[in-house]
Amino acid sequence: MTVAHPLPGRPTARLLDAAGALFLAGVRGRAPLDAVVATFLRGRHELRGAERGFVVDVAQGMWRVRRRLELAARGLSAEPTRGALACLYLVGARRLPPSELPIDPAGGRGLAEAWRATDGAPDDVRLGVPSWLLQRFVDERGGEAARALCATFAEAPPTTLRANRLRTDPDALVRALAEEGVVARRAALAPDGVVLEFRAELFSTRAFTAGLFEVQDEGSQLVSLLCGAAPGMTVVDGCAGAGGKTLHLAAQMGGKGTLYALEPHERRRHDLSRRAARAGVHNLRVGDVDKKARLAGRADVVLVDAPCSGTGVLRRNPDTAWSLTVDDVARLATQQRAILEGYAPLVRPGGRLVYATCSLLTEENERVVEGFLARYPAFVAVDAGAVLAAHGVSLPGEFLSVDSARHGTDGFFGAVLLAR
Ligand SMILES: C[S@@+](CC[C@H](N)C(=O)[O-])C[C@H]1O[C@@H](n2cnc3c(N)ncnc32)[C@H](O)[C@@H]1O
Incomplete structure (x- = not known):
């Protein structure tokens, strides 16, 4: 775990007000939380170094437990100020004892008491995950494992x-x-x-x-390892985004061979090119996904890190859980199948197709791979655990499947499919 950088002293009322303000900006705005943070900090030049880190860290913590925090706030005897909301979170999440707070916003009723009163709240409020998603986790993993998983979504992830x-x-x-x-x-x-x-x-x-x-989270790094990219190969990253895994593949190739990074979003392609230059990657060709036609049958490795529900990274993006629906997951699974099938023809006989998501749901993972193998008998799944063992990583299993509760990593799924 990465611990929040300590402030040189106790948090001041000014910092707590700023944390509460940032929290509310995220709740009320429509922009992704990263963008909310960036906009907020641009307008707060008075916040310096560790103060900025503290404010962002507290607001992110508040977003992770938003439903429970809002319920606890209703238990206070007066409408809480922005700073009081931050205090309620810090006490409720046991990050600060009430004696360390510079203000006493509880108005006669203790913050800890208001938080404790939410102990019996419904699971979706307490665990910060919509009921349908919690039920999916329970169905797929069992109740205890599902609750342990959701509990990690309230914790700050490591850097x-x-x-x-x-x-x-x-x-x-x-x-x-x-x-x-x-x-x-x-x-x-x-x-x-x-x-x-x-x-x-x-x-x-x-x-x-x-x-x-x-x-780059460890889970994401394990996905790149499944690819077995090596110097001299032709490697395609079919859903490259801003290049998290592309740059890892480039490092595995040691600058030799050709790495194609395909991505439909122009902005992400631009970010990827910038990052590649800093990382010293020179064997990279970045392009839109329509470039894949000319690579048919040529790739030693194709990685399909498909768009997904992001349920494996909810601790980093707590806003996504509440906008996700059952229909979204079904729609994503259809898109994932189409993208995987679109990239399969690029793999040369004997080459590797790696399918990955940062989803924790079988509908986007095992079911997509099973459907693909049923329609494409030229491909066979090879044991992901054995592939990882060759890199000194002990995670036995047919598929890579890691999550924040069992492994402390972001949740990732990966399957290695060999073209016969
Ligand atoms: C999970 S993200 C990729 C993350 C990236 N591989 C990384 O490690 O940082 C999925 C990416 O697929 C892209 N995408 C969306 N539709 C696609 C399609 N039809 N074909 C290929 N990529 C697509 C999205 O724009 C998004 O950047």
């Missing part, structure tokens, strides 16, 4: 980096970060992973400017 092997290695990265005051350690699962002990302003470090790392 995980991937050491860029084109420039460094994980141990050298840990040392380089330490020289800049950033405390980190090797990750437990991903061989190139490095986890921050405390939150830090990463993007102003020399290590970042020099392209020594990318921010």
